[in-house]
Amino acid sequence: DGGITQSPKYLFRKEGQNVTLSCEQNLNHDAMYWYRQDPGQGLRLIYYSQIVNDFQKGDIAEGYSVSREKKESFPLTVTSAQKNPTAFYLCASSVGQREQYFGPGTRLTVT
Amino acid sequence: KQEVTQIPAALSVPEGENLVLNCSFTDSAIYNLQWFRQDPGKGLTSLLLIQSSQREQTSGRLNASLDKSSGRSTLYIAASQPGDSATYLCAVNWFSDKLIFGTGTRLQVFP
Numbered sequence: 001d002g003g004i005t006q007s008p009k010y011l012f013r014k015e016g017q018n019v020t021l022s023c024e025q026n027l028n029h030d031a032m033y034w035y036r037q038d039p040g041q042g043l044r045l046i047y048y049s050q051i052v053n054d055f056q057k058g059d060i061a062e063g064y065s066v067s068r069e070k071k072e073s074f075p076l077t078v079t080s081a082q083k084n085p086t087a088f089y090l091c092a093s094s095v096g097q098r099e100q101y102f103g104p105g106t107r108l109t110v111t
Numbered sequence: 112k113q114e115v116t117q118i119p120a121a122l123s124v125p126e127g128e129n130l131v132l133n134c135s136f137t138d139s140a141i142y143n144l145q146w147f148r149q150d151p152g153k154g155l156t157s158l159l160l161i162q163s164s165q166r167e168q169t170s171g172r173l174n175a176s177l178d179k180s181s182g183r184s185t186l187y188i189a190a191s192q193p194g195d196s197a198t199y200l201c202a203v204n205w206f207s208d209k210l211i212f213g214t215g216t217r218l219q220v221f222p
Contacts, residue, residue, distance in 0.1 A: 006154075031208070042115070042200070042212035043155075050208060058209065090154055097142055097204055102155040 003027065004103035006091050011108045013085075021076045021106045023091035032074035033092040033100065036060060043090065049074055050096075078108065085110045113138050115203050117213035124191060124220055132186040132216045134201030139179040145210065146175050146186050147200040155200065158186070191220045 004025045013019045025032065031050050035043040045058030049068040063082025068074055074093075078085045091103040116135045124130055134144070143162045147155040159168045159175040161184065167176040174187040188195055198217045202210040 004154075040214065042214045043202075043210075044212075045209055048208055056208070088152075092155075097206075097208065099145060099157055099160045100202075100210060101157060102147075104154040105152075107152070 004091060004093055004101060006089075006103040006106050008106060009104065011106055013108070013110050015110055016080045017110075018077055018079050019085075019108065019110075021078070021089055021091075021108070023074045023076065023103060024072055025074075025091075025093045025101075025103075026072060027093055027101065028071070029093035029095050029101075030071070031094045031096060032068070033094075034058075034064075034066065034074070034076045035090045035092065037088040037090060037105075046076065046089075078110075113203070113205050113211055115201055115211050115213040117199075117201055117216050119216060120214065121217040122219070124218075126191060126193060126220055126222050128191050128220075130188050130191055130218075132188070132199050132201075132218070134184040134186070134213055136182050136184075136203045136211075138205060139182050140205065141179060142204045142206045144175075144177055144184050144204070145202045146173075146184075147202065149198045149200060149215070151197075158199075193220050193222055196220050 007022045033048040034046040047066045049055035065077045089106045092100045094100040145160045146158040161177045172189040198215040200215045201213045
C-alpha cells in the first residue's frame with residue numbers, strides 16, 4: 001500500500017527536551033511538507049522540501065528544524081526553543097504543486 | 112494578503128439533506144484549490160482538487176465548484192449521511208510551493 005506514515009501517534013515530552021517526529025512516504029513524491037494544527041486555527045506550514053538535500057522555511061519555522069537526506073523521509077525536530085510546542089503535527093507529500101496527501105498525524109504534548 | 116475563509120464554522124443538519132459548504136479566497140489568480148475531510152484526531156483526506164482552468168469536479172455524492180472571479184468555491188454534498196460528519200477544509204495554491212488553509216467547517220449529520 002502506498003501512503004504516508006507518521007510515528008509515533010502520541011508523544012509526550014518534558015519542557016526543555018528536543019523531540020523528533022518521523023514522516024515516511026512510499027508514493028515517490030518529490031515534495032514533502034510539515035504543518036502544525038492548533039484548535040480553532042487552520043493548518044500552518046512549518047517547513048517544506050521540494051527535493052532531497054534542500055528545504056525551505058514556512059510561515060512558522062522558528063524553534064523547528066528538518067532534514068531531507070532521502071526522498072522517502074522528512075523528519076521534523078521540535079527544539080526547546082519552540083515556545084508552544086504542544087500541537088497536532090501533520091506531514092504531507094505531493095508531486096510538485098499537485099494534490100497533497102497527508103499522513104495520520106502526531107499529537108505532541110509538552111509539559 | 113492571501114487568505115482563505117470558510118463560513119459557517121459549524122453546521123448541523125438532519126440526515127438526507129443536500130448541503131453546501133462555502134470557501135472564499137482573496138486574490139482570484141489561483142493555481143488550484145483542494146477540499147479535504149478531517150475526522151477528529153486524524154489526518155486530512157483529499158476529497159477533490161480543482162485546477163484554475165476547471166469549473167467543477169465530482170466524486171460520488173460530492174461536487175466542488177470554482178468561481179475565480181468571485182473568489183469562491185463550494186462543496187456540495189448530496190443526500191448527507193451520519194458518516195459525512197467531519198471537518199471539511201478548503202486550501203488554495205497561489206502559484207507557490209504552499210497551500211493556504213481555511214479554518215474549516217465542522218459538519219454534523221444527525222439521524
